[in-house]
Amino acid sequence: AQKVTQAQTEISVVEKEDVTLDCVYETRDTTYYLFWYKQPPSGELVFLIRRNSFDEQNEISGRYSWNFQKSTSSFNFTITASQVVDSAVYFCALSEISGGGADGLTFGKGTHLIIQP
Amino acid sequence: NAGVTQTPKFQVLKTGQSMTLQCAQDMNHEYMSWYRQDPGMGLRLIHYSVGAGITDQGEVPNGYNVSRSTTEDFPLRLLSAAPSQTSVYFCASRETGANYEQYFGPGTRLTVT
Secondary structure: OOEEEOOOOEEEEEOOOOEEEOOEEEOOOOOEEEEEEEEOOOOOOEEEEEEEOOOOOOEEEOOEEEEEEHHHOEEEEEEOOOOHHHOEEEEEEEEEOHHHHOOOOEEOOOEEEEEEO | OOOEEEEOOEEEEOOOOOEEEEEEEOOOOOEEEEEEEEOOOEEEEEEEEEEOOEEEEOOOOOOEEEOOOOOOEOOEEEOOOOHHHOEEEEEEEEOOOOOOOOEEOOOEEEEEO
16 A cells, blocks of 8 residues: 655754755555645645656756655655745645546645744 | 635534535536545545546545535535544545646534534
């Protein structure tokens, strides 16, 4: 069965520091998709990125970057020059292609990121 | 587009009461699902539907019932609420296919006393 592990329960850094959120996954599928979602204090879930298992290129979007390494089954998320508005819970999630992804997303338990001014 | 809407936003129930959490989407998505979020547990799939008239169980289906009579609506029923069902419930929808992102509703915070 698939599994997503976010070992960091809570991270606290001072504004402008860089921070990396770790995500390790397990799956028997060869084709799958990985996602990151952000949940700010207001509670909604905001989609950040999707990556398929065949695309190991790193991605950068502004201050956000993602490092996908199939060899270590990891999909880590880095925020550069963090800001207070980045404070949120971040979830990594996995969707397997078998069955058309009908089983939905398997989420990690989330990492609570606190950016102190 | 309103996206995915959920009602109510907050609800308090007594043990044994029943209620229905409403979910609707206006994006013509075939796939809809319900998750619950508990502290320190992430989100877990309760039930899902791949189209009108088709539903199936997720990871934690016990105590919940769903039906899908239209593409737009996917209500979640609690037949006899228990304190263990105190949680935040999220409805989500997406296009057919595992590669598509899920769009989440704003959530319903349910407390069962």
